[in-house]
Amino acid sequence: xxxxxxxxxxxxxxxxxxxxxxxxxxxxxxxxxxxxxxxxxxxxxxxxxxxxxxxxxxxxxxxxxxxxxxxxxxxxxxxxxxxxxxxxxxxxxxxxxxxxxxxxxxxxxxxxxxxxxxxxxxxxxxxxxxxxxxxxxxxxxxxxxxxxxxxxxxxxxxxxxxxxxxxxxxxxxxxxxxxxxxxxxxxxxxxxxxxxxxxxxxxxxxxxxx
Amino acid sequence: xxxxxxxxxxxxxxxxxxxxxxxxxxxxxxxxxxxxxxxxxxxxxxxxxxxxxxxxxxxxxxxxxxxxxxxxxxxxxxxxxxxxxxxxxxxxxxxxxxxxxxxxxxxxxxxxxxxxxxxxxxxxxxxxxxxxxxxxxxxxxxxxxxxxxxxxxxxxxxxxxxxxxxxxxxxxxxxxxxxxxxxxxxxxxxxxxxxxxxxxxxxxxxxxxx
DNA sequence: CATTAAACGGAGCATCCGCTCCTGTTGTGC
DNA sequence: GCACAACAGGAGCGGATGCTCCGTTTAATG
Numbered sequence: 001x002x003x004x005x006x007x008x009x010x011x012x013x014x015x016x017x018x019x020x021x022x023x024x025x026x027x028x029x030x031x032x033x034x035x036x037x038x039x040x041x042x043x044x045x046x047x048x049x050x051x052x053x054x055x056x057x058x059x060x061x062x063x064x065x066x067x068x069x070x071x072x073x074x075x076x077x078x079x080x081x082x083x084x085x086x087x088x089x090x091x092x093x094x095x096x097x098x099x100x101x102x103x104x105x106x107x108x109x110x111x112x113x114x115x116x117x118x119x120x121x122x123x124x125x126x127x128x129x130x131x132x133x134x135x136x137x138x139x140x141x142x143x144x145x146x147x148x149x150x151x152x153x154x155x156x157x158x159x160x161x162x163x164x165x166x167x168x169x170x171x172x173x174x175x176x177x178x179x180x181x182x183x184x185x186x187x188x189x190x191x192x193x194x195x196x197x198x199x200x201x202x203x204x205x206x207x208x209x210x
Numbered sequence: 211x212x213x214x215x216x217x218x219x220x221x222x223x224x225x226x227x228x229x230x231x232x233x234x235x236x237x238x239x240x241x242x243x244x245x246x247x248x249x250x251x252x253x254x255x256x257x258x259x260x261x262x263x264x265x266x267x268x269x270x271x272x273x274x275x276x277x278x279x280x281x282x283x284x285x286x287x288x289x290x291x292x293x294x295x296x297x298x299x300x301x302x303x304x305x306x307x308x309x310x311x312x313x314x315x316x317x318x319x320x321x322x323x324x325x326x327x328x329x330x331x332x333x334x335x336x337x338x339x340x341x342x343x344x345x346x347x348x349x350x351x352x353x354x355x356x357x358x359x360x361x362x363x364x365x366x367x368x369x370x371x372x373x374x375x376x377x378x379x380x381x382x383x384x385x386x387x388x389x390x391x392x393x394x395x396x397x398x399x400x401x402x403x404x405x406x407x408x409x410x411x412x413x414x415x416x417x418x419x420x
Numbered sequence: 421c422a423t424t425a426a427a428c429g430g431a432g433c434a435t436c437c438g439c440t441c442c443t444g445t446t447g448t449g450c
Numbered sequence: 451g452c453a454c455a456a457c458a459g460g461a462g463c464g465g466a467t468g469c470t471c472c473g474t475t476t477a478a479t480g
Contacts, residue, residue: 021457022447023447024458025447048438059458061441064438070437162392163398163399167402169383174377177339182418184416188418189377191406194406196403206394206398231427232427232476233477233478235427258467268429270431271472273429274469
């Protein structure tokens with residue numbers, strides 16, 4: 001396996017959860033992360049830091065000792081979520097025998113999760129997208145699924161991992177914009193794209209430059 | 211023709227360009243719109259209003275007399291741009307005889323324009339997307355192109371105008387996210403989607419509800 | 421020109437928000 | 451139990467930013 005299943009995001013939680021810290025500090029850190037997760041999911045990344053401090057029953061000083069910057073907190077929390085989604089979707093995809101169903105199921109699952117967590121996705125986009133480690137993990141999962149499809153000749157020739165990743169982000173936008181008015185319509189677009197990805201379409205794709 | 215080619219956006223320019231106003235006021239209004247267009251395109255919608263005032267050689271008071279709110283100015287300017295793009299793309303599409311080429315050309319043109327005007331698109335998204343009048347106009351253009359394709363049996367059965375509109379917004383995201391690193395890669399996605407839209411795919415699309 | 425109302429300009433107001441500082445408190449090792 | 455370092459907490463700083471107020475200027479009119 002080329003991707004490290006153990007790629008956590010410890011490198012983002014600035015004062016990493018080291019065991020030698022005081023018990024109350026540990027508790028507070030956990031409370032902050034939990035509260036921030038809730039608040040961000042409810043109100044998006046634009047919320048006042050004070051609200052997070054209030055909700056987690058912690059002072060501003062405490063919050064900022066644990067996370068030197070609002071962005072750092074935001075990123076930590078959001079990526080934790082994102083990683084969890086990715087892990088779920090990956091496991092399910094690996095458990096699916098048919099390569100094509102594994103790939104389509106992966107899309108279906110990640111996107112429907114995003115539909116259920118709009119605010120998180122929006123915040124994630126607003127902070128410049130997930131970190132490179134998250135992106136890399138996503139890439140390797142997709143690459144794995146893609147390879148399986150290619151091996152059995154189900155995927156249109158020439159489709160790259162980048163293409164699939166880009167498609168994922170693109171459909172993510174569709175998920176967001178239909179969330180209110182026409183929930184689930186993104187599935188139609190997903191179907192259309194997947195049909196365009198099947199090996200029944202053999203015309204070469206345009207090159208990736210301007 | 212079901213769409214009104216004359217749908218302008220005069221209803222957004224708060225103190226509408228009425229002829230009876232003083233010449234300097236007229237000049238200033240034009241200067242503000244032009245400067246705002248430049249500034250927004252360069253720096254996005256988050257810029258300080260002072261910068262727009264400075265660039266247009268006008269005081270804050272003047273600016274706010276013409277546009278009672280920053281958002282109003284932003285919307286006016288952005289929609290003016292958007293309308294112009296739409297008009298161009300529409301004209302070219304109408305001049306294309308082959309229905310399929312008209313549709314694909316429309317996508318190609320609107321998206322490549324967006325690629326050249328990222329900041330505008332981003333601001334437009336940030337302000338909650340184009341106004342309903344813009345959206346309606348876009349809808350009717352797409353509907354026209356869709357109907358032409360359906361008439362000659364080139365479009366996958368069951369594809370709605372909403373689907374195409376959603377696809378457009380979705381690909382727009384792809385345009386933005388590839389603008390730096392892999393410019394033009396969105397064309398591959400467009401091609402994939404369009405292939406999925408061709409009548410060669412006859413499987414019914416899923417319903418639009420959850 | 422004189423008059424006047426419309427238009428101008430920009431200093432300043434009010435607010436929001438990320439972050440810090442410093443005083444008081446609490447956990448931990450001896 | 452004591453001393454001390456680590457931690458908690460929240461008032462407040464700084465600066466960014468949308469918007470206003472009002473004294474000044476200027477175009478239009480006769």
